[in-house]
Amino acid sequence: MKRIMVALATLLFFGFIFSSGIVAAEEKSKQYIGLHDRVLKFGQDEIQMVDGKSFVPLTKLMDSLYATTVYDDKIYMGKNNRVLIYDYLTGKTTADDVESEETPIRDINGELFADVSYIATSFGFYFEYFSELNVSRIYSDVYRSLRGSDYKKHMDVLLGNVTPPTKPVPVPPTVPQPEKPSTGEGKANVYLTFDDGPNLFTTKNLATLKKYDVESTFFFLGKQMNLFSEIVENVAGEGHYIGSHSMTHDKDKVYASSGSFISEMSSGALLIKKLTGVQDVPKLMRVPYGSKPHLTPGMKGELKKEGYKVWDWDVDSNDWRYSDKQYSEIIKNVQNGVTGAYKSGDRDIVVLLHDRSQTAIALPQIIEWLTKEGYTMKKYNPESHVVQNFHRDAEL
Template sequence: MMKLTYPMLFLVVLVFTLFSLPTPSLAKEDSNRYIALHDRLLAFEKEEVRLENAQILVPFEKMSRYLYADIQKSDKQITITKNDTSISYNFLTTETTVNQVIISDNAVQMIDDILYIPVRLLGESTDFKVDYLSDILTVRLYTDRYPHLSHPQFIQQIKKKRNETASPKPTPPAEPGKPIVYLTFDDGPNRYTSEHLKIMRNYNVKGTFFFVGNQISSFKSLTQQTYNEGHTLALHSMTHDRKSVYASAPAFIGEMKKETEMIQSLTGFKPTLVRTPYGSKPYVTSAMRSLLKKEGYKMWDWDVDTLDWKISEANFQQIITSVKKGVEEAIRAKDQHIVVLLHDRVQTTKALPGIIAWLIEQGYSIQPYKSELHVSQNFWHDNEL
């Protein structure tokens, strides 16, 4: 038997290391994995789905929320419970336990200050089946207790959606003299924002997104994507908390300025349009309006309130009806700039294709907000805003 000398041993280790490292092309591919639950892709940002040591990892808390697990968190420990299974991570000992049994391999781990868990560990521990569908680079969690497509049907569905997204429908030109309609979305960024971007990309139209600052930190890439795809980013406060936002004029303007800095640092774009939580009247005082003007902001409310936030997913057609009725009423009032209020929610996702298709069919021009073409639209009828 040949003995390895130190030089030979060094060479063996070097060769092994070189062949173990991913090539640039593989590394790029590995960063583009998806997670599905039953028949839908979950809205994870690209860098949130990680490949580490042949395990696909996802953020522990975020994935647990998608599974509707109960989450209990303290300074010492986080525990999620689903289907009579509890998974805990101890921040002090860094131990992972499943039903109080310590798991040593492929356990929960902290990466860049975020807790990650192998998706297979989380899924199989909570009674989900977990399969990797290589055709669409997707880990799929499912259970036979819940109706779902077969794997081939699901793969076909996802490929079809991706092909549709890659080939947007040409948008017919708006009819001369028709009003401009602004589709505006509150309360993002969140998982539904991503779906709305796909739909709008498919119809080749742009919108205006009033993001909440405290959510941007969890969806940084989605915020950048929204801007990069030509939509207008606007402000909806940092907290969306009525008491905090309207506590005082300095508190009010402080939230707007802080969110402005956050968006500008991510995108290079400085937003100047504000939509205040719950509408500007009666909450926005004269002192608050004065500070908005002083700092160079404009403020939008809306013409058409779809009330989508309180309509169930099953009744999404009501949202489409609300848009049709509201737009037609605005036209009768001779309004040439119609602002439609929507939210980044699942029922709106269902309604959005129907809304856009109807507006295009009627010959309306769907546009994002442009600061250089500002139109005053606020409940105070303040033309300086």
């Protein structure tokens, strides 16, 4: 009996050491979140493994997926025509009216974290965990992405597990080559865009843009233009591009039907022409709340019929979330977003900002940083249209 007890105790003891050793190793291994063929920017403290599932901060995940998120008495999250609802009171999450039995969204140290696999599959993406890479990958058929061993090879290089084969050093030409003239172009184009004006902060942003000699793009609301027509004239007068952002910005009105949609959007464009005296009706628009999931095939058809184009964005500054005092968060979001977009190969980076107080405070430092990093700030140019919409529709 005594011998059995000792054996049992020994087993338990070693079992404990052994299992705790495994836990420690598991905790130490670096985790990654992948979207299609990219690696999303999450710090190691932002990826929490719970029961073998990766959880990341909810807000950041929604932004990375370009999901539409509304924070109200509950959190409403929309993507690919699917809706997720998180109830603060019960802590329950519902996907398309089906309540999850688990807790895919949960409070971890005072911040809401979301189960990456649950969110991905609820939004109609595929999810796969690559244990040899420690990558939780979200992907879909819509976006052309690598599969199987090609993906593994690609990720090994991306994560620095292996160094890519170096190209043979080219033999220098015997005839001396004339030095390439500098084109004066930066490493990538950055398009600063300002939504929801004109208002008094438009004037502040306008002054900052003038000070730094930067041209940008404004998406104005009809109801605001009727109040501040002088600001519309000033913005156009300083050479910036103005596009329509609808008349009312009211989700229920704008997206009620294809008819209401095109009327809301084109009335704004016609008003811009009227107020600025610009020859053509501005063709570039930004639809309220982003083109996904709101834009239906019928609405897209209406836009194309009129030759309109739609810009969403590559980088969301999330400026509306912050107070004046928190303006440095906006700068950080732009820096991280632009750096990430540039590293993923994007050379035309569209940044979403708003005509708001906190944004006006952050803008000078945003421009200074972009200049220092070698980016070229430009306004939208209809002569060389850049496709930037969440539907990846080349005709928009």
